[in-house]
Amino acid sequence: MPEDTRTRIQDIALRLFTEQGYEATSLREIAEELGVTKAALYYHFRTKDDIVTSLVDMRMQEIEKLLAWFRSQPRTPETRRELVVRYARMLRERRYLQITRFLERNQTALRANPEFIRIREALLEITTELSEPDDPPAVKLSRSMSLFALHAGKWVMHSETVPEEEMNEAALEVALRLVEP
Amino acid sequence: MPEDTRTRIQDIALRLFTEQGYEATSLREIAEELGVTKAALYYHFRTKDDIVTSLVDMRMQEIEKLLAWFRSQPRTPETRRELVVRYARMLRERRYLQITRFLERNQTALRANPEFIRIREALLEITTELSEPDDPPAVKLSRSMSLFALHAGKWVMHSETVPEEEMNEAALEVALRLVEP
DNA sequence: GTCTATATCAGGATAGAC
DNA sequence: GTCTATCCTGATATAGAC
Numbered sequence: 001m002p003e004d005t006r007t008r009i010q011d012i013a014l015r016l017f018t019e020q021g022y023e024a025t026s027l028r029e030i031a032e033e034l035g036v037t038k039a040a041l042y043y044h045f046r047t048k049d050d051i052v053t054s055l056v057d058m059r060m061q062e063i064e065k066l067l068a069w070f071r072s073q074p075r076t077p078e079t080r081r082e083l084v085v086r087y088a089r090m091l092r093e094r095r096y097l098q099i100t101r102f103l104e105r106n107q108t109a110l111r112a113n114p115e116f117i118r119i120r121e122a123l124l125e126i127t128t129e130l131s132e133p134d135d136p137p138a139v140k141l142s143r144s145m146s147l148f149a150l151h152a153g154k155w156v157m158h159s160e161t162v163p164e165e166e167m168n169e170a171a172l173e174v175a176l177r178l179v180e181p
Numbered sequence: 182m183p184e185d186t187r188t189r190i191q192d193i194a195l196r197l198f199t200e201q202g203y204e205a206t207s208l209r210e211i212a213e214e215l216g217v218t219k220a221a222l223y224y225h226f227r228t229k230d231d232i233v234t235s236l237v238d239m240r241m242q243e244i245e246k247l248l249a250w251f252r253s254q255p256r257t258p259e260t261r262r263e264l265v266v267r268y269a270r271m272l273r274e275r276r277y278l279q280i281t282r283f284l285e286r287n288q289t290a291l292r293a294n295p296e297f298i299r300i301r302e303a304l305l306e307i308t309t310e311l312s313e314p315d316d317p318p319a320v321k322l323s324r325s326m327s328l329f330a331l332h333a334g335k336w337v338m339h340s341e342t343v344p345e346e347e348m349n350e351a352a353l354e355v356a357l358r359l360v361e362p
Numbered sequence: 363g364t365c366t367a368t369a370t371c372a373g374g375a376t377a378g379a380c
Numbered sequence: 381g382t383c384t385a386t387c388c389t390g391a392t393a394t395a396g397a398c
Contacts, residue, residue: 021289028391036365039395111201141333218384229375
């Protein structure tokens with residue numbers, strides 16, 4: 001699988017940023033794994049921040065597409081369920097799941113990144129719009145947790161020996177139950 | 182309120198570590214807010230890591246007490262509900278809540294900290310023991326999310342104008358529902 | 363596209379005076 | 381308990397040769 005260097009940098013960076021954290025990962029480490037020197041990275045990305053932004057971008061596209069669709073629909077129970085299903089489908093793509101995990105683990109480090117802020121706002125709007133303003137607090141809270149249930153299904157249960165497909169179904173079941181009341 | 186310097190350092194550090202992240206916060210910043218120089222900090226704490234460990238310690242005590250109690254009880258639905266209630270009560274203490282938020286936001290930075298690892302393991306044991314090995318995956322997942330619902334009640338809904346007490350009750354309601362099935 | 367070399371800076375940490 | 385002064389290290393980033 002001959003990848004171009006730019007993509008390989010993104011792969012390595014994503015993995016190290018996720019495992020060790022964004023700030024704890026130096027360009028030297030990335031360069032070493034890639035088998036080049038630090039300076040070589042600067043040919044492909046102008047700054048360290050550019051690397052991370054290129055990663056965040058990949059997810060932003062998808063999230064904003066989902067938000068646009070959601071906005072265009074009537075606010076019905078059926079729309080809410082369909083949103084959960086679509087989000088679960090997104091999480092099945094490996095690339096997307098990796099970036100989601102990376103974002104969850106580096107929220108403070110990324111708090112000033114404009115693309116990251118856009119993602120947060122899009123997700124906030126989605127979870128907010130899952131409820132009506134006058135729904136009781138318990139319903140609001142429950143619904144706002146429903147997308148998180150899909151994440152949890154992917155990494156809360158790491159010590160379990162449940163097959164992935166079965167776990168996906170369980171997570172979807174919990175998520176749909178949370179969005180239902 | 183005349184606090185000793187050691188406690189003030191902990192206060193400031195906890196706030197900055199939470200807002201900006203552990204690695205992104207320098208001893209210089211902490212010292213500046215305190216109105217002293219970096220060197221002065223070293224009279225009170227031997228290293229930066231010692232500061233963070235002193236914070237983590239405060240929570241570990243409580244968590245391990247809860248775990249010890251939980252282990253001593255029979256595994257019944259009533260015990261599970263009582264666990265959730267006790268955890269919710271802990272979260273009402275401001276100090277404890279602040280540290281919980283700090284820990285959630287700095288998981289990667291703290292991944293090598295021994296006290297942090299103990300907390301993670303204690304929480305993992307608690308959430309695991311909330312289910313029986315042969316419970317269906319959806320039940321396991323649901324139960325493992327129940328303590329998180331209490332956290333979520335504290336910071337997912339920040340943009341809402343729901344009174345705190347009402348929010349606490351809603352979070353407890355959702356948590357109990359998740360632990361029930 | 364990648365290299366070597368270097369500039370520049372900020373971090374954590376220590377020594378020793380007061 | 382706090383200060384000044386300083387050390388050492390490792391970070392991002394740039395210049396210019398190959």
